Amino acid sequence: MKREAYDPHAIEEKWRDFWREKGYFRVKTASPRKKFYYLNMFPYPSGYLHVGHGRNYIIGDAIVRFLIMRGHDVLNPMGWDAFGLPAENAAIERGTHPREWTLANIAYAKDQFRAWGIEYDWGREVTTCLPGYYRWTQWLFLKLYENGLAYKKRADVNYCPSCQTVLANEQVAGGECDRCGTPPERKTLDQWFFRITAYAERLLADLADLDWPEHVKKMQENWIGRSEGATITFRCDRDASLPVFTTRPDTLWGATFLVLAPEHPLVDVLTVPERKADVEGYRRQASRASEIERLSAEREKTGVFLGSRAQNPVTGEPIPIWTSDYVTPTYGTGAIMGVPAHDERDFAFARRFGLPIRVVIAPPEEPLPDPRTMAAAYTGSGTMVSSGLLSGTPGSHAIERTIGYLAEQGIGERKVVYRLRDWLISRQRYWGAPIPIVYCDRCGVVPVPEADLPVLLPDVPFVGKMGLADVPGYADTTCPQCGGSAKRDTDTMDTFVDSSWYFLRFVSPHEETVPFVSEDVNCWLPVDLYVGGVEHAILHLLYARFITKALHDLGHVAPAEPFRRLFAQGMVCHTAYKCQEHGWLYPKEVNDGLRCGTCGQEVATSYFSMSKSKKNVVEPAEIIARYGADTERLYTLFMGPPDRDIEWSEDGIRGVWRFLNRVWNLVSGEIPRSALAQGEPDPLQFGSAERALWQKLHATVEKVTEELGDRLGLNTAIAAIMELVNELGVYVNRPETDPRLVRRVVRDAILLLSPFTPFLAEELWQRMGEKRPILDTPWPEYDPGAVVGDEVEIPVQINGKVRTRLRVAAQAAADPRALQKAALASPEVQERLRGHEVQRVIAVPGKLVSIVVR
């Protein structure tokens, strides 16, 4: 009989709309009993999604299909992070409007999801650039403003000259704009900030209870950067007093100078007239220096003496006050005490300018190091010396005792400082949510009343790099308080504000009077599993946590954390080619995989995560055309653990294609036979082959259930299914088979496969004669007793080496004494033991026997 070949295209087209029409992915109840909020980080709609993007959503779709079959009420929404610079840049390039470009991309991406067989509760779709969404982003701004968590201040900020906008601290990576790589300039501007620093301690402390990857937690920890120490106040000339922050108050006796950041407000006060010219010159120079130059630790220290002095509060000694750009204006108090003997940077500064170096911490019973030749001694475990009353205090108590002493004397106090800065959210660009603030000459800063939201983004032709300040008439308005003429704020909000609360909107996306219904949020949140790229470890995930905490404090949501479990999936990498002369090349522009098609030069080959700029993306449409969506899905999940980066390979995908063909042929071949089978298999009638297959079935169900439900080792889940299919393939070729067993194994194998390859599974399921679609069918159960089987293989080690294996009844294997007896009685073991004295026997139930002999 000629068998129908596996034809993914016909099958996939047949089922594509079926799941949506049946509504399997819609939330069916207002009061879920077994709720599961599954969330993928929503995409930025920038052109098409490539197979690397696909990985994120394929992982999610597999998990969600599994959860549905397990009877969970799953909230599984999708939306679009649709404001921001990339859309503007693309619109400029194409001479279109960011909105047109964005909406077209969204439509295309939705088709891609459909082609992949990835389904969502599309009735909850959220698009951040539409007024129905961003009015509530504006509402969020107003709530923060009302409660002192949004404020405007004149500050030195990072300004990207290429993007023509300011950037948040988090968006300057390694001294470069993280969008375009241009080093930002420092500008002093009036800008809006969110007071995330008020949450520094809680953002840090609450990490402990989150089920997140350790490295992501550490990244946030580093970013928040908590330091414990003390502020110490120095009395200075001209009646000034100057607080400094230090983590090493115990070294105060060794402080021989003070340094202020050039931007410090007291620099003017403390500069004597005859030093004024020098100091002014230095400050100008420092303000011009780029962030990169200033941050470079290798650069030689620079600075100037202000001319005035302070008094060391414990030694009474007058010490000089300097300014230097190695002191950061926004950290601590923007001023430090210089302790050259015990701080590397202060040491370098002291050497450069000939300032005294005084050792005040030393190892007990050893001569003090020579201050002229030492490099700063970092002796946290030394003993305090030359420190007045506290001399002799051991290092272990030095900081504590010094802080106590300083507090007593009224000189200083304990202090915790954070590296985290407030979040700068103003952007001087068009494509964002307008800041809902009005400036009135009479009333000052006036928030737009909630009832007047949204402040609409003006619908004007997009003419390239522009902000709302460039839109004629936009700023002109009337004051909501006095009705007089007033001006609107012409900045828009950082797109990370849009994405800092979207997971709340998904719960009640259509509400027109509130951003979300609190009871519903409290019912669905926190997100049970949040899956996305690790590139958001700091920015998005920190902002979203902050906003959730703020809304919690303001009484809008009950949970204080948005994402209970986070899973950071790895990137998909692919070969990229670069010609010295012609830059990045598409694979088809490279001859024989090594020469540039244009100039013939040898090209550099390397692996990078897929990106359009490196011309190494693989389009799902190509893969689906060749193999179908199921093959792409299965390959994406099979090629490695989901949290690790993987290399896309054309060869690898063929292996998966072969496997699906085997499944198709095997199942199709068994359909006529198994159709005759009535009822469930009866283990009492099994022979040994049946028992082995039965055990394999149960072990596989257990394994796949565990991986999909908890461990997320989807690659090994698939490997387990392959093993089961392989064993089934061997079994069905036996002369005698149990049709009821075959039917059961085929049935369960299809169900196990269905989260990974939903099209093929649904089709085979129907051909098996099953009437209920898969998503209405419960996930297969396994019997823990059957997983063990009735006979196990037990390796026997002699002096640590495996010498033989025994087949032992499961019952005997579970009992250490019986197991030991069986091992010692075995002829192979007896043979090995001849002439040796048995010293010890260790029998591990169900695992192995280890015999030690002499």
Next chain:
RNA sequence: GCCGAGGUGGCGAAACUGGCAGACGCAGGGGACUUAAAAUCCCCAGAGCGAACGCUCGUGCGGGUUCAAAUCCCGCCCUCGGCACCA
């Protein structure tokens, strides 16, 4: 410099709690089918020695604990990621 993740066959990887290292797959070799090729099916496959039953070595390197170590401890090396003149 500080913090984190990782290093296992030719390749992607597996080994979950210290218990048979290399499951599953790719690439490779051999065979069957075929006029031939593709596809498919069967067999082999960590390295070394051996005709063979087998034996020895083997999870980045060096030590250690243990009957037993990829897994635990100590000391290093390398790769990737985060932070970094943050006092």
